[in-house]
Amino acid sequence: MILKRKSRYILAESSRPLELGDKRLWDELRAGIAKFIGEKDYADSNLTFIKQVDSTKFLLRTSRGAEKKIVLALCFVKQINAQEVGFYTLKTSGTIRSLRSLQSPT
């Protein structure tokens, strides 16, 4: 029986322009999140980078139930590429469509 994995999408914004499509920066962010929530919870979350909306906003996908841990972990990741940065979670949702109104560049 094939089970459909239910996901949650997180629309987040960084305090400075950040290209998370760059593998190096994405790996640093993942490491920061994994350090806070633990390796087991990180593995269970199936955190994936979906797309860069604009220079500061990006979309992540995580397993349902893990989104709150990821939201909390993003509070504590304060350095990427040896520079200070902050992450704000704008919204979480079960579909990308419902995040579309917030995705428009400011």
Add this chain to the structure above:
Amino acid sequence: MHYFDITNSPTAFGKDLGKRLGFRKLLNISDDVELVESLSSQPKKPFLIVSQNPNVVYNLIKSRWAIGLLVNGDEPDQKVLNKIKENGKLLVLNSYYLTIGERDRVSKVQKLKKIFRNAHKGKTKATIISLAPNANYLLSFMQLLEIAKMITTDEHQAKVMLGSLGESINDIEEKE
């Protein structure tokens, strides 16, 4: 229910950013809110008490402009908590104390949990703010709610905690 946050930045953050983060308004220290340490200053706008001296707290907490007592990791005395409760003010925790550095974060969380537990036992209202000194330490409403849940260990209490600052600000504005 309107939610507010208080920041400590040299320049106020934009209204647009506050709305994006889920707050009605981002109040800034020195623009909208004052930090008061002693009895010598008597501000005519909403203020937070940052003194550990009980005499200073007892006198300032009676003011109609007082929002409450701002604490970091220092546990306030039970008498101070009772005084805050009698005057209908708030015990204000700040998330900057947790987000500033990784070192001793576990013990800092435990300290804040203990402070909240003592306040909650004595029926003193508490709230949490970001007190962000710059954009890197700003938090959205969702993130502040998760940090509040980490401290209170209950979702309902965390929401009440975030809402109590808005109620206090509205009370002060109505009395103006």
